[in-house]
Amino acid sequence: MNMKPLLSAATFALFTFSHFSQAQALNLPLQLDYGLINKLVSNSLYKGSGNTAELWQDGQKCSSLKLANLKIDGKDQQIRLANDVYVQFGTKLGGQCIPLLNWQGVLETLQQPVLSADHTVLSLPVTQAIAYDQQGHQVNINKLQELLKSVVEPKLAGLSIDLNRVHKDMERNVSTWLPKQEAAEVSQMLDTLTFTSATANDQGIAVQLGLDAPVKHAAEAPSAALTADEQKQWQVIWKNWEGLLNKSIQSIGQDEQSQALQATLSHMLQTSGTAFQAGLTGQESNGNDPVREFFSQSWEKLAPQLKQLSKQMPGLDGFNYLGIIAATDVLYELENNVAPLGITFTSDGLRKLARLLIAGKQQQLQARQ
Template structure:
């Protein structure tokens, strides 16, 4: 078990939805600009009160400083606005002769882009301009030179690494597949990549894309039988481990966001999941609402705003995993045809199939002889 279990379950269920492209699945992901701002501050604005001294002459006569960055989207690009302090001078007889001293605003427009491996976000600058406090554009040659030489390269050097998110989902998913599904699942996970990034009004819009297995059985599978008494006991044993893990993860989520009041909401959702999953594993009236699908639908209405708050408040880049989960799960509920090579779906039948796969995987692991470690 690890801290990415929640994302794993939703991502696994999401992976069963087919996009418009044959044998390819895609999930829309929106990265809020607050997260981009955190990345910029963490990598560049490491001085007091979110400031960045980009250049100085070591004598105090000349420097270029940025502070208080603000990020938004405009016309398909990121618009980054900074407060700027610039001074340029020369030493003379032990004193500093100031040639230029200025304070105002630096505005840059930056086009989000993915590297050739489709896993690193960068923000090359397409346009930069300096303005005074009244918003008048300035064309001071020396100031433009300082901005061109020292500000633009540093601002364009900021990167957002998406590798960890992709790798963590894959590593966690691999734990839950029985041996006869590992190769099939690994081929799919190895193809996981990000694509088509663009700057929207509220955040960066990215596609999370991966290849479906060559053959997918889209026919409706036979209903899964309710759990027997023996299977119920096996499930309870497995669920106790997950229950402990999820309780710990909930504490971490609320601590990450520094919003302890979220813990009560998340713990209530966990409590509801226990009863909903238990009802889904047992036999129930086929003409009544499916308890598992009803749980996911109702829970997402409560959980989505909670995760949005967590994503914005979580320190550093930790909010990325919550943003990915929000976008992925929203997409899931817009899709009507759900099918998968692993026979999973968000329903009581799907839960029974998933639970049997997980129990079988645990039993296989427990039955393996211990490996010798020199």
């Protein structure tokens, strides 16, 4: 499933329904649950046959170490990883490997979420590693302990989520559509994206995501409804978006969770076209803003389904997930904080966005001539 169109749409809403002037620091909560973290670790390390992590093999291919059956939960405000460990030590004689030791047990590591000095990278250094035999007794085989210390711990400690990569992906999506001036302002805002805190709990890692958000400013005159010519230009842009989103929706799998998400996304796409058209032409139903109603109802339904399905998606890494969930969760949080931030998920905001995108499209066409 290609999530980039969803991330693009969410990023547009997050940054372009705003008036870029002054900014204030904002902390938004994200929860990375252990089911997700299990998926991230598996995608990073468990690339061997039978979903194993083949972490070490000697030059003669007679000795090896691999992990299997990863389990992740919380313990003492740290992340606990439990892996089955398979170790073989051997030597080659007469062209054949002679096994000297075959050992199977469990490796338990405790890992503490730590932020980099610039608060853009979340890493998981190992604070404790203990090996147990199959009966649950702690073991102290020197050669095994050395191997775990020199090979396994660095691999597990090397797991991280880098906001700089999220930043680049989001910036590319936005700059494709916006006029240069607005795209540059979005880039400056994305430069402020940081982790402000990260704490392990019983459910996962509670993360605070910080950015400099727009400050509410003096009310501006509402934008007029789009002219007939502007509506034609908008329809070209919208048809492009609609095609990308439809393609993404159709590529979702056939399991029960995937079909539920597919139904939600299809419904969102259908209702968004109607809501957006009403907002762009200045139509209201029962005195309610159609665009605001669409956002408030749709994102609350989508985010939990997207989080649940993302644990099952093959090939989805932590960088993609964080971008997607940040986009959906941040949208929801900003909706709840709309008054102090001046974010307008409204028909007026959509009209401003439409005109920005139309201007960006015209700039692109002029640059090609």
